[in-house]
Amino acid sequence: MARAPRSTAKKPRLRALPGRASPVSAAAPAPARTRVRDADAEATLAYARGVLEAEARAILGVTERLGDAFLHALHLVRECTGQVVVTGMGKAGHIGQKLSSTLASTGVRSVFLHPAEAVHGDLGRVGPGDVILALSNSGSTEELLRLLPLFKRMGTPVVALTGDAESALAKGADAVLDIGRIEEACPMGLVPTASTAALHAVGDALAMTLLRSRPFGRDDYALLHPGGKLGRSVLRVFELMRTGRANPLVLDTARLSQAVVVMTNTPGRPGAACVVDKDGMLEGIFTDGDLRRLVEKGHQDFEVPVRQVMGKRPRCITPETLVLTAAAQMRELKVDQLPVVDVEGRAVGLLDVQDLLAAKFV
Structure with a gap:
């Protein structure tokens, strides 16, 4: 079937009608207009x-x-x-x-x-x-x-x-x-x-x-407003920290491989294990970061005692520490976990950055 021949006639140019913007100028932003209050506006505000x-x-x-x-x-x-x-x-x-x-x-x-x-x-x-x-x-x-x-x-x-x-x-x-x-x-x-x-x-x-x-007082008020800004401002570490089975503890006599197992199998999968002596006193901490740095250096002996590779004298907090203070320490030290110790130095918990995220502190 033969096609109809294409028209060669020129299309007429569009010309803007008086008082109307041309197709090109319509896309341009309108100039800002200065708003002037009239008498009615002043009366309304009054x-x-x-x-x-x-x-x-x-x-x-x-x-x-x-x-x-x-x-x-x-x-x-x-x-x-x-x-x-x-x-x-x-x-x-x-x-x-x-x-x-x-x-x-x-x-x-x-x-x-x-x-x-x-x-x-x-x-x-x-x-x-x-x-x-x-x-x-x-x-x-x-x-x-x-x-x-x-x-x-x-x-x-x-x-x-x-x-x-x-x-x-x-x-x-x-x-x-x-x-x-x-x-x-x-x-x-x-x-x-x-x-x-x-x-x-x-x-x-x-x-x-x-x-x-x-x-x-303020603490009583915060207790009734746990979801508000004030409630978070007086929240204590003991209300968020991981305790019991969720507190990753390993003896300082344990092998590095045992510490890794504790970090992996503890509920909540914390990225650290608190190293303690036989009396539960905190001796140090071993973290995922420590493990990565050992691997990067070519360390492959997982049978060494964890005390040889742990971080010694870690910064600690107490259960009564304000969570806001603990969060500030984490940011300052650039760490994801802080061991929690009692007045005698026993490791009673661990505060993890994931806990702060869940409570909307970070």
Whole structure:
């Protein structure tokens, strides 16, 4: 079948239409444009600043209201032998969940109770010795008011955090933390903003004052935050080091071949073996690096005593050494293992760089 002859007509050149970029110039980066604030932008920023100022005023206004009622509420929470049960609906409920979380993170047993779920079985979370913290700006939240007689029947004291000291919630509580009437930072004056900021701040004031009055320090806080930066900063070597069967020990009278077997067969496959005397006192360390250097020098006698080829007087750490300090020593010495010894010099463990990697220290 014959092919159609190829057209020899020239294709017309593309010309940019007025106001449009040409195909070539379209790929070029657009020149940077200087952003100039207009009057509307300035008004927007002014309003946003006004929201922050309104919330700040609400919080500062509550400071003048703290008095005997706060001390009473603090006493109830401090003397609590059970757990602090925090409850609230809507936005106040979200603030309550944060308050419960803050209490728990500072060593106070606490749980959040959803008021609507409480009447469907979750009231079983409340027990003898508990204290209730009930949050409601209006003090008239129906779901909370329904629980007051039940709390009273259970003999559980109630601390109300509210904006109305004359509300039904306040009248049914054993202690009232009144934030007062607060104008919301909202164009309609309806959305909980300044009031929730004040509730949040009062809850923090209660939690932090309670913390100040109890024996609870940085180590206690870190224990409850093992995954955080602070938790890692106070972690001790004994919490990570390899012990028992995972601690590679070999007698100083053993042959080099036996040391290699220990390094190979110890659980976790550490790249080293701690060399000890008959009493378990650390004499030295033999590592994978030492083995490689021997092979590079042509050393083939694996029947020599390990004490002849081990690293003598190795840098050691104690079980109480901070892991951060141990990690810094490893980087400084450019080693992957550090023997751990007790106060008498016995080899009680080994800290391996793999342990630091697993704990995200390196």
